Amino acid sequence: MSSSVGLTAITPLAGDVVIDLQAVWKRYYLRSAHNVDLKHAVLHLPSLLRERKAVEFWALKDVSLQVRRGECVGIIGHNGSGKSTLLGLIAGVLRPDRGRVEVRGQVAPLLQLGLGFHPELTGRENAVLNAVLLGLRRKQVRERLEDIIAFAELGNFIDQPVRTYSSGMHSRLAFSVAIHVDADIMLLDEVLAVGDERFRQKCLDRLQAEIRSGKTALFVSHSMDAVKRFCSRAVLLDHGDKLAEGSVDEVAMRYQRIRVV
Amino acid sequence: MSTALSVWQNHWELVSALVAKDLKVRYKGTMLGYLWSILHPLALTLIFNFVFKEIFKASIPDFHLFLLAALLPWTWLASSINGGAGSFVGNAHLIKKVRFPRLLIPLATVLNNMVHFLLSLPVYLAFTLAAGKLPAWNWLIGIPLLVLLELIFILGLTLAIASLNVYFRDVSHFVSVVLSLWFYVTPIMYSPSMLPPKVQLVLAFHPATHLIEAWRNLLVENRLDLETLCLPAAIAAAVMFFGLIVFKRLERGFADVL
Numbered sequence: 001m002s003s004s005v006g007l008t009a010i011t012p013l014a015g016d017v018v019i020d021l022q023a024v025w026k027r028y029y030l031r032s033a034h035n036v037d038l039k040h041a042v043l044h045l046p047s048l049l050r051e052r053k054a055v056e057f058w059a060l061k062d063v064s065l066q067v068r069r070g071e072c073v074g075i076i077g078h079n080g081s082g083k084s085t086l087l088g089l090i091a092g093v094l095r096p097d098r099g100r101v102e103v104r105g106q107v108a109p110l111l112q113l114g115l116g117f118h119p120e121l122t123g124r125e126n127a128v129l130n131a132v133l134l135g136l137r138r139k140q141v142r143e144r145l146e147d148i149i150a151f152a153e154l155g156n157f158i159d160q161p162v163r164t165y166s167s168g169m170h171s172r173l174a175f176s177v178a179i180h181v182d183a184d185i186m187l188l189d190e191v192l193a194v195g196d197e198r199f200r201q202k203c204l205d206r207l208q209a210e211i212r213s214g215k216t217a218l219f220v221s222h223s224m225d226a227v228k229r230f231c232s233r234a235v236l237l238d239h240g241d242k243l244a245e246g247s248v249d250e251v252a253m254r255y256q257r258i259r260v261v
Numbered sequence: 262m263s264t265a266l267s268v269w270q271n272h273w274e275l276v277s278a279l280v281a282k283d284l285k286v287r288y289k290g291t292m293l294g295y296l297w298s299i300l301h302p303l304a305l306t307l308i309f310n311f312v313f314k315e316i317f318k319a320s321i322p323d324f325h326l327f328l329l330a331a332l333l334p335w336t337w338l339a340s341s342i343n344g345g346a347g348s349f350v351g352n353a354h355l356i357k358k359v360r361f362p363r364l365l366i367p368l369a370t371v372l373n374n375m376v377h378f379l380l381s382l383p384v385y386l387a388f389t390l391a392a393g394k395l396p397a398w399n400w401l402i403g404i405p406l407l408v409l410l411e412l413i414f415i416l417g418l419t420l421a422i423a424s425l426n427v428y429f430r431d432v433s434h435f436v437s438v439v440l441s442l443w444f445y446v447t448p449i450m451y452s453p454s455m456l457p458p459k460v461q462l463v464l465a466f467h468p469a470t471h472l473i474e475a476w477r478n479l480l481v482e483n484r485l486d487l488e489t490l491c492l493p494a495a496i497a498a499a500v501m502f503f504g505l506i507v508f509k510r511l512e513r514g515f516a517d518v519l
Binding site: 028029088091092093094095107109116118120121125128129132133134135137138161 | 270271274275278279281282285286289290352354355356357358359360361513516517
């Protein structure tokens with residue numbers, strides 16, 4: 001069993017463990033009240049409450065995971081395996097239904113690029129807003145803004161509304177903002193899927209440098225290549241279960257097998 | 262201590278960044294820009310002034326002042342609620358990705374509309390002076406006090422509505438209908454004393470009445486009695502309390518259902 005994980009770690013966060021998930025369960029309701037209208041809800045309240053219980057769906061089942069400072073851990077699995085739920089729990093936007101999640105340090109979610117960009121605002125305005133959302137002070141943003149713009153290679157486009165950007169420019173700016181936030185823990189959800197090859201390479205190099213300098217990263221991807229390049233360790237999720245944890249090669253092989261099935 | 266302070270400072274910076282965004286976005290691409298937040302109540306006043314003075318021959322002196330003094334705070338309330346009802350749903354992408362106090366989202370909407378309200382006050386002052394009247398010193402205490410009360414009142418209401426709207430999207434539609442009705446049952450185009458005593462009694466139970474009346478007393482008659490502020494203050498506190506409870510109970514599931 002490659003899925004053996006240190007379940008002995010019931011003690012508080014040991015040493016330099018920065019992400020600690022203990023037997024975490026997360027549940028969603030597939031047809032909960034938000035899918036029905038008010039009239040229906042009022043008329044069928046008792047049956048709705050009964051239904052709620054019936055159609056629960058466990059997105060994560062008894063998942064434990066420890067990540068140490070400076071590690072890059074790959075999270076692999078098919079669509080709907082629970083990868084994004086896992087990142088949501090670590091980012092602190094979701095709460096576990098059972099189990100415990102502890103995270104030390106500032107988390108920057110570098111997920112689904114361009115989050116919160118407003119199409120009518122300029123790249124510069126969006127960069128400031130985005131950086132503040134990710135936890136920077138405006139003073140810090142002002143200090144780093146030139147670096148952010150330079151890294152994104154947007155030139156004069158930085159003062160144009162974001163709606164005029166190509167998808168590549170959009171993701172370049174988003175990545176640049178997120179990497180300059182300088183968070184302790186980076187959550188990367190398919191971030192490198194966009195952009196041309198040269199810029200992708202630049203981002204990968206930058207990420208590698210950040211990880212070498214002691215940053216922690218969680219890397220969600222369908223593509224094993226990126227995971228292989230970055231991560232020392234990987235976790236395989238399938239239908240909410242942690243199927244395997246171990247070296248990237250081991251886990252990749254396991255992934256190949258469930259892929260066929 | 263210093264960490265708590267810096268957390269609050271961070272939240273404050275985030276709110277002001279969100280407010281700045283809303284202010285920039287609202288009039289992006291328009292030629293008149295911020296003038297619109299003044300032009301809108303002015304146009305309404307012109308219309309109502311015409312209807313009431315010329316058609317209904319209302320006998321209220323300086324009817325435009327009478328109207329504006331209530332219409333401006335009302336506009337703050339109505340546009341906050343209209344805009345804030347969908348604020349959690351509209352910012353689902355943020356709620357699902359980044360961790361920050363969700364309360365800041367409707368707060369930014371309410372503050373954004375507050376800025377527009379504050380910008381319209383100099384216009385009101387100009388009208389007052391043009392009508393040959395002078396403001397009194399009690400404006401200096403009264404305006405901040407009433408702004409604070411109204412802020413608490415609106416924020417409480419918006420919080421509850423926006424939270425419910427996450428689970429029942431009908432709420433925002435329902436609310437916009439209710440608001441247009443609410444406009445007529447609030448003493449904006451008339452004053453409660455113009456109504457039969459029975460209706461006055463009903464109106465006294467209506468939570469926004471006292472606040473609007475307090476604004477009109479202050480801005481039209483330069484009157485600020487602290488006793489009459491007790492009731493609106495109590496209502497504002499109660500609404501805020503209610504809003505916070507609804508929000509706290511529903512907030513947990515936001516990221517799950519959005």
